[in-house]
Amino acid sequence: MEISRDHPRYRSLIVRERMSELVRQGVVAPTGLIAHGRGEAFDYMLGERTTETAAEAERAAAAFLLEAKRPVITINGNAAGLCGEGLLSLARAVPAKVEVNLFHRSPERVEKVIAYLEGLGGKDILGREQGSKLEGIASDRAMCCTEGIYSADVVLIPLEDGDRAAALERAGKTVLAIDLNPLSRTAAGSRVAVVDELTRAVPNIERAVRELRDRRDERKRLIMEFDNAENLRRSREEMCRALR
Amino acid sequence: MEISRDHPRYRSLIVRERMSELVRQGVVAPTGLIAHGRGEAFDYMLGERTTETAAEAERAAAAFLLEAKRPVITINGNAAGLCGEGLLSLARAVPAKVEVNLFHRSPERVEKVIAYLEGLGGKDILGREQGSKLEGIASDRAMCCTEGIYSADVVLIPLEDGDRAAALERAGKTVLAIDLNPLSRTAAGSRVAVVDELTRAVPNIERAVRELRDRRDERKRLIMEFDNAENLRRSREEMCRALR
Numbered sequence: 001m002e003i004s005r006d007h008p009r010y011r012s013l014i015v016r017e018r019m020s021e022l023v024r025q026g027v028v029a030p031t032g033l034i035a036h037g038r039g040e041a042f043d044y045m046l047g048e049r050t051t052e053t054a055a056e057a058e059r060a061a062a063a064f065l066l067e068a069k070r071p072v073i074t075i076n077g078n079a080a081g082l083c084g085e086g087l088l089s090l091a092r093a094v095p096a097k098v099e100v101n102l103f104h105r106s107p108e109r110v111e112k113v114i115a116y117l118e119g120l121g122g123k124d125i126l127g128r129e130q131g132s133k134l135e136g137i138a139s140d141r142a143m144c145c146t147e148g149i150y151s152a153d154v155v156l157i158p159l160e161d162g163d164r165a166a167a168l169e170r171a172g173k174t175v176l177a178i179d180l181n182p183l184s185r186t187a188a189g190s191r192v193a194v195v196d197e198l199t200r201a202v203p204n205i206e207r208a209v210r211e212l213r214d215r216r217d218e219r220k221r222l223i224m225e226f227d228n229a230e231n232l233r234r235s236r237e238e239m240c241r242a243l244r
Numbered sequence: 245m246e247i248s249r250d251h252p253r254y255r256s257l258i259v260r261e262r263m264s265e266l267v268r269q270g271v272v273a274p275t276g277l278i279a280h281g282r283g284e285a286f287d288y289m290l291g292e293r294t295t296e297t298a299a300e301a302e303r304a305a306a307a308f309l310l311e312a313k314r315p316v317i318t319i320n321g322n323a324a325g326l327c328g329e330g331l332l333s334l335a336r337a338v339p340a341k342v343e344v345n346l347f348h349r350s351p352e353r354v355e356k357v358i359a360y361l362e363g364l365g366g367k368d369i370l371g372r373e374q375g376s377k378l379e380g381i382a383s384d385r386a387m388c389c390t391e392g393i394y395s396a397d398v399v400l401i402p403l404e405d406g407d408r409a410a411a412l413e414r415a416g417k418t419v420l421a422i423d424l425n426p427l428s429r430t431a432a433g434s435r436v437a438v439v440d441e442l443t444r445a446v447p448n449i450e451r452a453v454r455e456l457r458d459r460r461d462e463r464k465r466l467i468m469e470f471d472n473a474e475n476l477r478r479s480r481e482e483m484c485r486a487l488r
Contacts (some may be wrong), residue, residue: 016278020278024274028278030274033274033275034263034280035279035281036278036281036283037277037279037281037282038282038285038287040282041281041282041283041284044425057347144270183288236487236488240488243480243481243484244481
């Protein structure tokens with residue numbers, strides 16, 4: 001469908017069309033479009049830019065990823081569709097393993113998402129075989145890769161369901177979320193919730209990874225000082241400001 | 245898919261499934277799911293109820309519809325899917341013409357949406373023939389019915405794109421919008437922006453139409469006193485409260 005370049009919402013319209021196309025291809029689930037819309041609304045209120053608060057969370061997330069012994073980045077359909085290349089690039093930079101983990105899982109969809117990522121240059125992507133099970137969550141959403149999420153110490157979970165974020169925390173993982181909704185259970189239950197749009201957050205985190213790679217003291221300071229509840233409070237405050 | 249009646253989000257899950265089904269039927273465009281998600285987020289912050297602010301806007305909208313000489317209600321795929329019966333009922337109550345006007349227009353989709361509305365009892369629905377063109381907007385979005393939107397003095401535009409709301413205003417129409425996003429161009433550029441969920445707003449407007457039918461002075465007072473900018477400011481304030 002032709003979208004006029006002169007439409008003021010050109011960029012977000014392009015993204016929406018791409019997401020719809022990815023639904024047709026089976027990469028994004030239809031309900032993923034509804035979730036995407038919810039994110040758009042919150043981003044509207046953030047002013048569609050990386051706030052200082054989000055930038056701090058992005059630096060803290062980078063520090064945790066660098067300090068981790070077994071970092072894993074999970075990717076679902078929406079994350080792949082919106083920021084597949086960026087997430088793969090971030091994973092290479094840390095370096096971290098990548099696991100495709102879907103809310104609406106089926107072997108066909110997992111295959112589609114992995115193939116999509118491989119088409120973007122992704123290698124060694126986990127997700128086809130899920131041999132382990134997280135506790136405290138319904139079976140169909142508890143499965144994960146033994147050498148991926150299950151053995152991870154730090155997990156970056158873009159656009160993830162609150163139920164699963166909580167299960168990961170209970171399993172003792174350090175959870176880093178990227179979620180535009182500062183009121184969500186995912187955000188509240190994570191060690192670091194980056195309240196920023198995915199395609200802004202991921203390159204920012206990668207840049208911070210590169211900057212902090214040789215700065216161990218700085219990383220440790222960031223980790224010690226980052227207070228997620230306070231950071232979330234400031235994000236909510238920022239949204240209020242946009243509303244006024 | 246089975247959804248437990250005791251699931252806390254039962255109602256919204258049911259609506260999401262219906263909307264996904266209507267996408268499969270070709271009534272709702274895939275990008276309509278994204279728009280629906282946006283509305284969900286804003287409604288969450290409104291507390292999922294009709295606020296006093298929205299109730300005032302609903303009464304004002306009813307007053308404008310009753311005072312109009314050639315009122316028209318536009319219906320797109322989302323509006324039809326979410327509130328088709330309600331919009332037809334409101335149209336009969338005013339009475340106002342109904343025009344199906346789609347952002348992602350194709351003869352097939354127009355036919356599907358009109359057929360859907362006719363299945364709900366709708367009659368004389370405009371939209372198959374679009375012989376006129378609004379100015380100041382790209383051609384593919386400028387077409388409308390000569391005897392519908394084009395000749396209207398007052399247009400009720402639920403869930404409409406900001407570009408087209410602005411074009412209608414420039415064309416000298418009195419624009420009444422229903423839009424959960426108080427920051428949108430649609431809301432800002434309308435004479436009355438009802439910041440309420442469609443399935444709550446439409447019956448409220450119809451009730452107000454019936455109440456105001458024999459109260460000309462009250463209608464004129466409402467029209468004179470309604471200040472959209474102030475009303476939007478209060479809606480935004482209400483959303484702030486939810487963030488804190």
